[in-house]
Amino acid sequence: MNKINIKYLARELNLAISTVSRALRDSHEISPETKAKVFALAKRLNYQPNASASGLRAQQTKMIAVVIPDMVNDFFSLVISGIEKVTQEQDYHILLYFTHGDHALEVSFINTLVNGRVDGVLLSITDENANNEHLEQLNIKGIPLVLFDRVNERMDNVKVTSDNYESAATATKHLIDTGCEKIAYLKVDRNIPVGTIRMNGYLEALEKHSKQKSPLILECPNDNDEAFTVIHKMLQSEKPDGIFASVEKLAVICYRVCEQIQLRIPEDIKIISFSNLQTAALLNPSLTTITQPAFDIGETAAKELLRIIKKKGSAKGDVVLKSRLIERRSTSK
Amino acid sequence: MNKINIKYLARELNLAISTVSRALRDSHEISPETKAKVFALAKRLNYQPNASASGLRAQQTKMIAVVIPDMVNDFFSLVISGIEKVTQEQDYHILLYFTHGDHALEVSFINTLVNGRVDGVLLSITDENANNEHLEQLNIKGIPLVLFDRVNERMDNVKVTSDNYESAATATKHLIDTGCEKIAYLKVDRNIPVGTIRMNGYLEALEKHSKQKSPLILECPNDNDEAFTVIHKMLQSEKPDGIFASVEKLAVICYRVCEQIQLRIPEDIKIISFSNLQTAALLNPSLTTITQPAFDIGETAAKELLRIIKKKGSAKGDVVLKSRLIERRSTSK
DNA sequence: TTTTTTTACGGAAACGTTTCCGTGAATCTT
DNA sequence: AAGATTCACGGAAACGTTTCCGTAAAAAAA
Structure with missing residues (x-):
């Protein structure tokens, strides 16, 4: 049960840790021969980088939080399916939270997310009249937030809704x-x-x-x-x-x-x-x-969120999708 | 947008980093007065420990992966609700993956999980006849796995099913x-x-x-x-x-x-x-x-998994729950 | 009083990455 | 041929915690 990490690979190959790291990220600084050796061993040992370490160093977790009331109706199941399609394509991970319609729980969840547990948050809010300093905390800490379906019009985050x-x-x-x-x-x-x-x-x-x-x-x-x-x-x-x-x-x-x-x-x-x-x-x-269009709502919201995460700043306007009778x-x- | 971390708290309070850390974890080594000061500031600044750092150091993420086919029927929605109840109570987080019935995707997901992204895995397998060395990898790496509903009888992990x-x-x-x-x-x-x-x-x-x-x-x-x-x-x-x-x-x-x-x-x-x-x-x-009993299946599987995570070893037998006509x-x- | 133990805290290492900085050798200028 | 540049890699710091180890001062035991 010995750990397969970069240090181990480096020792096996008689290379420096930094060289192995760069090889794995396909850096131009590393010769093709060295890269090949590193790739081969990494593949053979099924090396997977440690997510906590990468996250800590790179200050990004490749995870987004999805905070919804619950799953008792098909709407949110479909929304999540839409979100999953996008995260799957773009190599992100979904952290799932249910508020059960309880605003206090929403606050509590969001608070655990303000310090780098996730790179962004997708939220369907529980109470439009409650105050939302917890959401302001996200904005202050620079964690992108996209609201969907149950949104708060007074907030200026990106919102994805239907008509x-x-x-x-x-x-x-x-x-x-x-x-x-x-x-x-x-x-x-x-x-x-x-x-x-x-x-x-x-x-x-x-x-x-x-x-x-x-x-x-x-x-x-x-x-x-x-x-x-x-x-x-x-x-x-x-x-x-x-x-x-x-x-x-x-x-x-x-x-x-x-x-x-x-x-x-x-x-x-x-x-x-x-x-x-x-x-x-x-x-x-x-x-x-x-x-x-539940699936589309999820897909659109996730795409918007990842867009904001990747190149901070260019926050486009809201998106309104059409329902069908x-x-x-x-x-x- | 300055980061609130332990180092910052320590500087503000003129204490050592280690002291603040211990105070936050309510260590007996710290005097009541110091604890009080630390707690007060932490609360005022809404300090939240960095999950990546804690995870890296403590070698545990407080996250479990839930790997299911999809959410197109109510069964898995209910299972997840049951899982969520338990993770919520015991302060764990859910990482959600859909295999869409594709065995290759299952393998790919599991492979990303073998190096410390999660503390345990809940899985409903896609194909009983496919080989499962990917699951063996989990066992080898010491990551607890509990199978539910769609299980593989040939594996000796804990299984939660219905009759x-x-x-x-x-x-x-x-x-x-x-x-x-x-x-x-x-x-x-x-x-x-x-x-x-x-x-x-x-x-x-x-x-x-x-x-x-x-x-x-x-x-x-x-x-x-x-x-x-x-x-x-x-x-x-x-x-x-x-x-x-x-x-x-x-x-x-x-x-x-x-x-x-x-x-x-x-x-x-x-x-x-x-x-x-x-x-x-x-x-x-x-x-x-x-x-x-979908909700029960989720709840039971999650409880079993967390039990195994917390005190490694005592892997009890399988659980079979009753369905109703x-x-x-x-x-x- | 002297010695031992306890209390309350500080310093530093370690977790596994990524990346900045440095450097000898090879290659390219002029 | 001498200097400048590029190449390919090594060393070490840093991310934010937790925890091992060490140590003055205070308290307890002798």
Whole structure:
């Protein structure tokens, strides 16, 4: 179990440590013959440079942190797949953290990252209203940060998002076009940025294209059972004929509520939702979705981050990607 | 943007570097007053130790690698959630790698890990028949390895799996009990270990409890469209009345095929599948599943790995967790 | 009081790289 | 032929920790 390191290679080859190091990095200062000998031995012994030592000396770790709420929906799985594609191509490594929607955990994670554990950070923030001096710390320490999906508009880091406002308006208009006259918007009760933006898209479309007197906005608790109760109550008291779920989870709960109170989808009530559910087409009935380009978001965010890491400075503007409306049975006339 | 490191703290406090280091680690050699001063300044400046330096000196990185095929199904998402729970509690970090089912990539990832990038590895292998000298390298270099779900029985590392044989038999018997007389088993055509084990469970149950003359095993290509074609053909030629999908993806394809050729589930054909799909209950019809304890698998594997990392040697035996059969409409009489 | 032990801290080496600086020999100028 | 330049490599410092070793001063034991 003897360690294979540069020192060992140097001793075996009767060369100086510096010579071996340069040979391995293909420096022009080393003769072809020497390089060949070094490469041959390194390959034979499966030499791998020690990451801690390289990181310490070169002040770069070739690792990026990905900080997301969790993986309970397909959206973040796809985002990570997109990120992984890029890191794989460019020889970087992914360090993964889940905040579980807890802002204190986000702060704690970011704090462990400010001193050179990673070369950059990809973050989907937990709370748009919380203060973010922890993120400022990253900026101060010169660690690049790219925000995606759940971003904070007040920060001037690069942001990669999708067209939440426009697509929420499109979704609402779709419900109106299929005949809905009383559309409820299901919002999550936490301060996640997209919630507000999507709601504004809903409000705009309502005002522009519907005769509906007043918007119908329901704040849904994070807990599934509580959300069920709240939605159940609203459906019976308000009797909307269209539902716009701002997140996938709420649409799924709606399906359950409708089953329980014998509401037929789409005859009695139509449902549309933001969702990346891969089985949306197989639900009963199949669910009309606004589908975000999750993989692209991850890929783009990672590319932007690595670009900033590699040549500091040239921070381009934000990127907004387009979502798609996929019509299915849950909103058919 | 000046670096906050131990040297800086020492200079500010007029102490030696070694003293500050010991104070931060709460050594008994340091007086309470000095500790207090050091802690105070460290907190005020948000000092974080440099991970590369600590890792280099202490020869441990507090990071583990998680190497999985991908994240396209909910199983691995849940596994990672389970792993994350443990690493979070025990202050470890997760380095994430996707093999995409490519054995060469697995080898390449593992090779980058043999020289101290991580303290241990969690792996779900890509190919049970491929040789595994790369994994032997880990053992030789003293880097703990725990296999989970897709394991290689010939290796003597700790393995965490679920009861694939028994639950496959249970699933088959369930189909028999609901009246199926010709049950097809859908296998993936790659060398993943669970495929064979589950098939053996199917074969055993068939022999024990069914009058079916011969097993009906269909090898399905990895490509979705090709798999669709193969299944489509088989359903029309063989006309089975029960289908046991060894992986979730194939069940979903079956639903599509049945829709196209107008087979009613469960009246004409019953379907059961290994699956961790969170929307299984909402499919049309809801899908009867054998659900693996994915979160538990991740949690257990991570705990085992960290146990081995912390006190080398005491490698306990394997762990086998129980799956659950969840009856739904796709197999109702 | 003298000797031994403990306390609380400082100095320096070590972890494995990368890179700055130096140097003898070979090659190229003029 | 003498000086200038290039080539190919060696020595050593540096990255930020942790820890071994050493040591004055204080406390305890004799």
